[in-house]
Amino acid sequence: MANGNSLSRQTAALIDDMLQGNGRALAKLITIVEEDNEESYQVLRRINPSGKAHRVGVTGPPGAGKSTLVNRLTSFARQDELRVGIVCADPSSPFSGGAVLGDRVRMQQHYMDEGVHIRSMSLRGSLGGLPATVHGVIKLMEASGKDFILVETVGVGQMELDVMDSVDTVVVALVPEAGDDVQAMKAGLMEIADIFVVNKADRQGADSMVVAIKSMLNLVMPQSNWKVPVLATQAENNIGVGELYQEIRRHWNLCAEDGSLAERRAKQRRNELTTVLQKMVVQEFMRAVATDPRLAEYISQMNDGKLSPYAAAETIYSIIAQQGEPE
Ligand SMILES: Nc1nc2c(ncn2[C@@H]2O[C@H](COP(=O)(O)OP(=O)(O)OP(=O)(O)O)[C@@H](O)[C@H]2O)c(=O)[nH]1
Ligand SMILES: [Mg+2]
Structure with missing residues (x-):
């Protein structure tokens, strides 16, 4: 490589x-x-795209209405004449085939629009890991001239949190019944959300859910001058999504003004550098182990417990570093 x-x-x-x-x-x-x-x-x-696109992540529990929201948000972005890229990253669902079909129905109106590119990714077992692959796809969309990129992930696991490192604005979508979810919500989720949405607000309990999230947010130290909004939406009926779209854009403009967007982008580039370097080093290591009997010997000593993994890593690394001259 x-x-x-x-x-x-x-x-x-x-x-x-x-x-x-x-x-x-x-x-x-x-x-x-x-x-x-x-x-x-x-x-x-x-x-190496210019970084001009607004990348928006939409995450939350299964069935919260994320795809319906994404579909509606796309319409608002198109009214603003933004070119839209949609990435539905579905790391685990065994029914992804069906989900893709369902999303096709939900986003039907945009499939014929040349200004919208929709991509569903099922990435179970992806070697590079979901976050790195999604990041690559976002960059491709950006390079192709998309202005507004929506990334949907299901769930709130570590993988989804990592995916959200690749976006500028994170929308966390919940539903009124998700009371337990809020209780179980890890601090991590509170920290990544730039905007909370209580979708399916046509159902009972939406108002108290909004209040509950707001009071939880009050316990978290604000990390910037952005006050995390909590909005009630009915994606299905297109109620409240215009406000959501406005807040998403407002967040981005504010981050551009106060310099935090540039910081976030720089961090993304550093993460990418680290990921690529790690891959390269591991590949180089595999190649070296296959060809250099000294290395195989160190590994066997480590396996026997005669050498600590730290000591083995240090020795192996110094051998590889001696061999590899930069291009
Ligand atoms: N009652 C009600 N139902 C809604 C609303 N928004 C979406 N739904 C329905 O909720 C179901 C799930 O919607 P999706 O948009 O597929 O939800 P999702 O979060 O993308 O689902 P996964 O990607 O499978 O996790 C669909 O049947 C939608 O029609 C809403 O505001 N109110
Ligand atoms: Mg979906």
């Missing part, structure tokens, strides 16, 4: 087309990036 420079003429042409905004080329490149192999690396190596 570290030494490879080759890119097939075909893929290079795809990149050119994608940069011109060609949707088919974008779709094909996303497939390549999802593969997480040498070619994916070569593609991502050549993409």
Whole structure:
């Protein structure tokens, strides 16, 4: 990976087309990036989007109405003449095939719109890990000229939290019945949410849910001058989603003004650097172990408990570092 420079003429042409905004080329490149192999690396190596797109994450428990919200938000963004990219990242659902079909129905009106690109990703067992792959797809969408990128993830596990590191504005969607969810909500979720939504507000308990979230937020030290709004929506009936859209944009504008957006982007780039470097080092390690009997010997000593993993890592690293000269 570290030494490879080759890119097939075909893929290079795809990149050119994608940069011109060609949707088919974008779709094909996303497939390549999802593969997480040498070619994916070569593609991502050549993409360095300007960072002008507003990336919005929508996360929350299964069935909260995230896709319905995303569909409605897309309409508002299109009214603003923004080009929209949608990434539905579904790491675990065994029914993802069905979910994709359901989302197709929910987002039907946008499938025919050339200004909208919709992508569902089922990434169980993805080698590079979900967050890195989603991040690559977001970058492709941005490079292809999307202005507003919506990323939907299900659930509130560590993986979803990590995905949310790749976006600028995080919307956490809950439903009135999710009282237990709020109780069980980890501090992490409170910290990542820039906006809370209580969707399905046509059902009972929405108001008290809004109050409960607000009072929990009061316990958290504010991290910036942004006061996290808690909104009630009915995505199905398109009630309250206009306000949500306005708050999402307001958050982004504020972050751009106070410099926190630039900080967030810089952090994302540092994370990306670390991820790529880790991959490279591990690959180099695997290659070296396969060819250098000294390394195999250290590993066997470590396996026997004669060498601590720390000592083994240090020795192995110094051998690899001696061998590898930077390009
Ligand atoms: N009553 C009511 N139902 C809604 C509302 N918004 C969405 N729904 C319904 O809730 C169900 C789930 O909606 P989705 O948008 O698929 O929810 P989701 O969070 O994307 O679901 P997963 O991606 O499977 O986790 C659908 O049947 C929607 O029609 C609402 O405001 N009120
Ligand atoms: Mg969904």
